[in-house]
Amino acid sequence: xxxxxxxxxxxxxxxxxxxxxxxxxxxxxxxxxxxxxxxxxxxxxxxxxxxxxxxxxxxxxxxxxxxxxxxxxxxxxxxxxxxxxxxxxxxxxxxxxxxxxxxxxxxxxxxxxxxxxxxxxxxxxxxxxxxxxxxxxxxxxxxxxxxxxxxxxxxxxxxxxxxxxxxxxxxxxxxxxxxxxxxxxxxxxxxxxxxxxxxxxxxxxxxxxxxxxxxxxxxxxxxxxxxxxxxxxxxxxxxxxxxxxxxxxxxxxxxxxxxxxxxxxxxxxxxxxxxxxxxxxxxxxxxxxxxxxxxxxxxxxxxxxxxxxxxxxxxxxxxxxxxxxxxxxxxxxxxxxxxx
Ligand SMILES: *Cc1c(COP(=O)(O)O)cnc(C)c1O
Numbered sequence: 509x510x511x512x513x514x515x516x517x518x519x520x521x522x523x524x525x526x527x528x529x530x531x532x533x534x535x536x537x538x539x540x541x542x543x544x545x546x547x548x549x550x551x552x553x554x555x556x557x558x559x560x561x562x563x564x565x566x567x568x569x570x571x572x573x574x575x576x577x578x579x580x581x582x583x584x585x586x587x588x589x590x591x592x593x594x595x596x597x598x599x600x601x602x603x604x605x606x607x608x609x610x611x612x613x614x615x616x617x618x619x620x621x622x623x624x625x626x627x628x629x630x631x632x633x634x635x636x637x638x639x640x641x642x643x644x645x646x647x648x649x650x651x652x653x654x655x656x657x658x659x660x661x662x663x664x665x666x667x668x669x670x671x672x673x674x675x676x677x678x679x680x681x682x683x684x685x686x687x688x689x690x691x692x693x694x695x696x697x698x699x700x701x702x703x704x705x706x707x708x709x710x711x712x713x714x715x716x717x718x719x720x721x722x723x724x725x726x727x728x729x730x731x732x733x734x735x736x737x738x739x740x741x742x743x744x745x746x747x748x749x750x751x752x753x754x755x756x757x758x759x760x761x762x763x764x765x766x767x768x769x770x771x772x773x774x775x776x777x778x779x780x781x782x783x784x785x786x787x788x789x790x791x792x793x794x795x796x797x798x799x800x801x802x803x804x805x806x807x808x809x810x811x812x813x814x815x816x817x818x819x820x821x822x823x824x825x826x827x828x829x830x831x832x833x834x835x836x837x838x839x840x841x842x843x844x845x846x847x848x
Contacts, residue, residue, distance in 0.1 A: 511620045511660075515627035518662030520793065525631075527617035528657035529610040532640070533600050541606065541654070543617050549653070556639025556649030561694045564593035565636035567792050568754075570615040570658070570847065572625040573835030578847045580633070581833050583611050585754045590635060593690035598648040602637060608845070610635065610656045615847045618658045625834065628663025632793075664794040669826070671800030671815050672789075674728065676778070677702050677714035681729065681749075684720050688749030695751075699729040713789065715802060717778055718747060725776045728789055732756040734796065735776065736786035736821040738812075742769050743784070745776040755790040755829075761840065762828045769821070778804075785812050786819030796826045 513523075524547055531541030556562040566586040573579055587607035594601040611633060615622065623629035635656040639649025679702040682688025687695060699714070706714050713731075718724040725733055725745045732753040735743040742763045744756055763769040781787070787799040800815035801808055813819030818826060831837035835844070 510624065513621075513623075513660060515623045515629040515660070516662070518623075518629050518660055520632075520661045520664070521659075523659050525618040525621045525658045525660070527614060528655060529614050531602070531606070531610070531654045533652040533654070538600070538602065538606070538654070541610065543613055547657070549655075551640045551653075552642045554642040554644055556641065556643035559643055560639075560646060561692075561697065562597055562599060562639035562643075562649055563636060563693045564590060564597055564599065565634060565691055565693060566590045567691075568611070568633050568635075569630040569661075569792060570611075570622055570633060571630040571833070572622055574625055575835055576625065577835065578615060578619060578622050579833075579835070580611055580615065580845045580847065582754055582758065582843050583608055583845055584842070585757075586635065589691060589752065589754070590637075593692060594637060596687060596690045597692060599637060599639065599652055602654045607635065610654070612845075612847055614656050614658050619847070621658065621660050623660055629660055631658050632661045633658050661793075664797075669794070669796075669798055669818050671798040671811075671813070671818070672712035673710075673801040673803065674713040674715050674799055675706055675709070675711040675803040676805065677706070677716050679714070679716075680719035681714075681716040681726065682719065684718070684749060686749060688726070689751055691751060696729065703729055711803060718749070723777055723779070725778055725781070726750055727753075731789035731791035731794075731797070733776075734759060734788045734790050734822075734825070735781070735784045736819060738783070738785045740769060740785075740821055742771045742821075742825075743776060744771070744773050746773050747775065753790055755792055755795060758843070759790055759796070759825050759829055762825060762832070765840070766828050766837075767821075767824055782809050786822045787811050787813075788818075788822045788825075795830055796822055798822050
């Protein structure tokens with residue numbers, strides 16, 4: 509039986525669901541792991557995560573398709589990315605097949621909290637792992653915990669996707685050869701001041717430029733850029749310090765295979781943006797948020813797509829990817845994982 513929630517009025521917040529998955533790494537190996545109803549974590553005051561931020565995470569969604577199946581979208585890529593994030597922070601990677609098993613178990617156990625088709629709401633899944641044993645001299649922890657919980661979230665855009673206004677940030681998100689390419693909480697901690705400041709000044713997001721030269725476009729705090737040229741080519745920035753968004757990679761496939769568009773994944777100069785027709789931010793939460801205006805130190809770049817609605821190509825990309833996710837369009841092999 510479906511949980512008695514008002515799906516349409518959910519926001520993007522935490523709502524406790526009955527079951528989560530936990531596995532512990534101890535004495536050099538991961539234990540068998542299990543579902544639990546216990547949402548509390550008890551650990552040492554000196555745990556590695558608390559002292560030196562040794563933690564990585566992922567984000568993905570489960571939802572109901574048009575024909576009533578409960579599915580997740582490309583969870584194998586989340587498993588792979590979390591594996592790589594863990595390696596970069598000297599954490600024991602959680603095996604990929606066990607990551608998928610944890611996703612399946614948590615969604616199945618909380619299936620009453622998977623929002624119905626058409627509600628716009630989804631069940632957001634948050635896998636993460638952290639150093640749980642004591643660390644005071646700087647080194648990796650010995651013990652770790654992997655957790656995966658689920659929380660229902662509302663439609664990202666209530667009443668349609670309105671273009672947003674972003675600004676070029678004077679802060680940096682990631683250093684060259686740093687940790688920008690992994691999904692680590694530390695990248696978010698350092699972006700909090702910049703986003704609070706952006707909001708206080710009336711902007712929705714920060715555009716970060718490459719920290720070394722401040723001439724190339726990187727990404728925002730939590731979403732990759734996708735641009736559309738005036739002759740309808742897709743351009744996405746390439747850099748070693750950008751987090752490889754699964755949504756962005758999927759949209760690029762969709763652009764080529766479903767829409768017949770040309771895709772260029774290459775370094776993008778900030779100076780090129782004034783010549784683009786459309787701009788969007790991609791990530792799991794919103795799929796694509798259209799950007800209407802980019803503010804750069806007193807100068808405004810207004811994208812021709814305008815401030816009223818998504819640009820034409822952005823809309824096609826959005827409709828096609830969400831169509832694939834929701835089972836209205838046939839998905840490429842391996843993109844949809846059904847939860848039994
Ligand atoms: C999670 C994240 C994204 C979006 O990735 P998706 O896999 O599409 O959800 C983009 N940038 C950063 C910095 C992120 O942490």
